[in-house]
Amino acid sequence: MKTDKEIIKEQEKQIYEMKQYISALEQENALQKQLAEMLERQNTVLQQHYKEYVDKVHQMMKDFEA
Numbered sequence: 001m002k003t004d005k006e007i008i009k010e011q012e013k014q015i016y017e018m019k020q021y022i023s024a025l026e027q028e029n030a031l032q033k034q035l036a037e038m039l040e041r042q043n044t045v046l047q048q049h050y051k052e053y054v055d056k057v058h059q060m061m062k063d064f065e066a
């Protein structure tokens with residue numbers, strides 16, 4: 001049977017490991033937020049390029065018809 005001291009030591013070790021795990025998850029979360037923000041910016045740029053392309057094609061079609 002384990003002594004109170006041994007039980008406390010095991011619990012402290014488990015708490016330390018959980019804190020490490022939580023810290024790693026927080027870091028991963030922060031990186032994923034940065035990635036999401038970067039992808040949103042890229043998406044905005046791509047949408048703008050697409051709009052410009054469509055506008056130019058429409059203008060070319062109008063010019064061709066005239």
